[in-house]
Amino acid sequence: MNPALRTTRPIIGFEERACEDCHARKVKCDGALNGFPCRNCKLAKIHCTVPERRKRRSRVIDQSSEQRGKKLKTPVSTQAIVPTETEPIFLDSSPEEHGKEKSQAIISDGAADAEFARQHLVEFFSQNLQDKPIQTRLTYIGSELSTLNYLVRQQSINQRVHHYPSSNSYAPRIPRQLQGAPSPSLIPKDAFVLPPRSISDALIGAYFEHIHGIFPIIDRERFLSQYEAPTSTTPLLLLHTICLAGSHVTSTLENPQELKRALFRRAKSLFDGRYEEDRMHMVQAALLLTWFSDGGDDVCANAWWWIGVAARIALGLGMHRDVGPSKMVEHDKRTWRKIWWCLVQFDVLVSLCYGRPQNM
Structure with missing residues (x-):
């Protein structure tokens, strides 16, 4: 033809x-x-x-x-x-109109984000800022130049308080009680797979024996009580990262490199998916992920990079400010101080090791 x-x-x-x-x-x-x-x-x-x-x-x-x-x-x-051209011609609109439709979609997404931010702000100021205790999530109002700081100071009596309970408008991407297996489109199923109990016991024991003494960022008694409870409520992200760190200080396991890569992959999937609601666990997990590196030429998964991630989350939470006057529970205040000073020390050590600037 x-x-x-x-x-x-x-x-x-x-x-x-x-x-x-x-x-x-x-x-x-x-x-x-x-x-x-x-x-x-x-x-x-x-x-x-x-x-x-x-x-x-x-x-x-x-x-x-x-x-x-x-x-x-x-x-x-x-x-x-x-x-005369081989390409089909659109009769419904011009390129300028297509651009307008695309910009309208972007504006629609921005309007939804703005509405969520407005709802969060309304719920934040509707709660009792003076007496409500801080449970899981908190709001750091920032320095005196922050708009949120100025608004809070209009109704706050104690000017030394910088941390307040967060509103309830936050909805985690993954529900805490899943019916059946998690959806792969949200977080890979592999991230919810736990190592056998005998292996996790050995890894957690190795972590607290060899690492915890010089790196006390985990509340040992609280974590072990959650881990050993019949209905375990151990934060899954912390469990993976503690096992990952423990796998570097034990020599009794078979195929340790495969185990390290699997634990890192699962922990990073939960970290990137923002699975944990408590942002303190995100700082702890980022510090523990410094134990794993994807090769000598790696930039986005070495210790210096993870220290930077931990530093930005910690500064966003206001860990560098005094939490004494706030309504935070006492054991969280103690854990915050230990996390912050471990972060400061490791920031200096890792920067010297890699020959790169400090993150804080």
């Missing part, structure tokens, strides 16, 4: 619709197949919002005049409607 007589048609595939939350997190949404709300929003227990679909008009299909004439009973001149 003459190539000039071939019909060039754009392939039109099935376009799946995704809810706004799945689209923002760039994960697969099954709402178009199984109906809304999608499975991800059900697991995360959040509202599933489906964006409104815009209707489009049909496209002009590029065909040769001879082939079109064969299908018509009366020959018609099609030269006026056959484009």
Whole structure:
């Protein structure tokens, strides 16, 4: 067949619709197949919002005049409607209008974020800032130049308090009580796999025997009581990172390198997925992840990089400020002080080791 007589048609595939939350997190949404709300929003227990679909008009299909004439009973001149270019022409809008639609979608996402921030601020000031104790999450109001600091000072009696209980508007991406296996589109299933009890006992024992004495960032009694309880409430991220550190100081295990890589992969998946609600655990985990490095030429997983991550989270929490006047529970205050000074010391040591500037 003459190539000039071939019909060039754009392939039109099935376009799946995704809810706004799945689209923002760039994960697969099954709402178009199984109906809304999608499975991800059900697991995360959040509202599933489906964006409104815009209707489009049909496209002009590029065909040769001879082939079109064969299908018509009366020959018609099609030269006026056959484009000279091989690409299909959109009749519904111009490139400027497509740009406007894209910018409108960005504005819509920004409006949702702004509404969430407004809700968080309203709930924060609606609670009793003077007497409510700090449980899991807290809000650091920053220095005197911060707008939040100024607003809090208008109703706060004690000007020395810098940490207040956070509002309840935070919803973790992963629900604490999962029904069945976790969704792979949120956090890989491998991250929720625990080592056998005998191996985890040996790794945790090695950690507290060889590391904890010079690196006391974990409340030993509290962690072991949670770990040994019949219904264990041990933070999963801390369990993986403590086992990872312990695997570097024990020689009784088979295939230790494979075990180290598996523990690091699971811990990093939980860390990147923001699984832990208590941000103090994020600082502790980042410090413990300094024990693992993905090779000598690595930049994004060595000790210097993880010290920087721990430093930024700690400064965001306000660990460098006095927590004495706050409503934080006493054992958390003690743990904060130990974490902060271990972070300061390791920041200096790691910077000297790698020949790079300090993170704080």
